[in-house]
Amino acid sequence: MTILTHERLFAVSLHLRQGDAHQAKAIMLRRDEGRFMATYDPERASLDTAAVLARALLSSERIIVSEVILEGHDPDLTALYRAASKLLLDVEITSGPQITEPTVKVRSQEPTQATYFIPEGWDLSDALDRLPASFACARPEVAGHLHRIEQAKKDSGGKIDHALDVVGMLILETDDPDGVWDEVLQVLHQVETKQATAGTPATAA
Known part of the structure; x- marks a missing residue:
């Protein structure tokens, strides 16, 4: 297997911006010079869903995302998404009773498919501080x-x-x-x- 592929050597950033109900699809994705821009309608797709689907779509085209950058969002949320994306983590803010503190969980047998779950209402700055330790627990060798x-x-x-x-x-x-x-x-x-x-x-x- 060749690891040093062109796609991996020239990864791109994904920028997410909130759109509105007037856009044709819930999530619109386009190339913007050396990056990709995704706009989402929050009435039809949450931020978490938009980020996951945009990354999955680019991955299906063999395009590697180096980082996810939110535009026009809360600064703490933006910092959290960027840090998590650099570790190939999706972010999900959940109200489910099973998540009582910020936790990285591998979603399947594939260790690169992991999500940083954060309880709804949790301080995002604190969640960012906890990210390295939580990631290390989930993927200790890589960490x-x-x-x-x-x-x-x-x-x-x-x-x-x-x-x-x-x-x-x-x-x-x-x-x-x-x-x-x-x-x-x-x-x-x-x-x-x-x-x-x-x-x-x-x-x-």
Whole structure:
């Protein structure tokens, strides 16, 4: 399996904006230069539903979403959605009795399909603070690798942040940290070999 695909290397942001009843569909999705914009009619689709469906639609087109950014929404909600989306988490604010505190739950046998459930009325700033620990409980191995990547970004002084962010997303997407690191090292070795070959003077006949 090839992990370093074009889609994963060039992920896009998804922006969500509230529309109105005049739009043709409950959720309208369009490309806006290097990002995608989704507008939703809150009378026909909740924010949670709009975000999930928009990401699913893009995924069906082999488009990877790097982050979800809310436009024109509460700042705490916007920050929460963005942080959760960077961990490939959907967000669901629920009034169900089974959720008594913010919790990340894997929805199926596929660990990358997970949701951050938040009880209705819970302080969103507090939910954001709890997100890292809750994610670590749900996906401990991946969380450990992401922590080491964040430390590496600090140690490198920001020089290779983008490359490390890509590695982090690949680990989240594939749930295969060892496979990701192996393929990244193979690519780096190939690059070094090509550079060494290009720098070797040609031998005269």
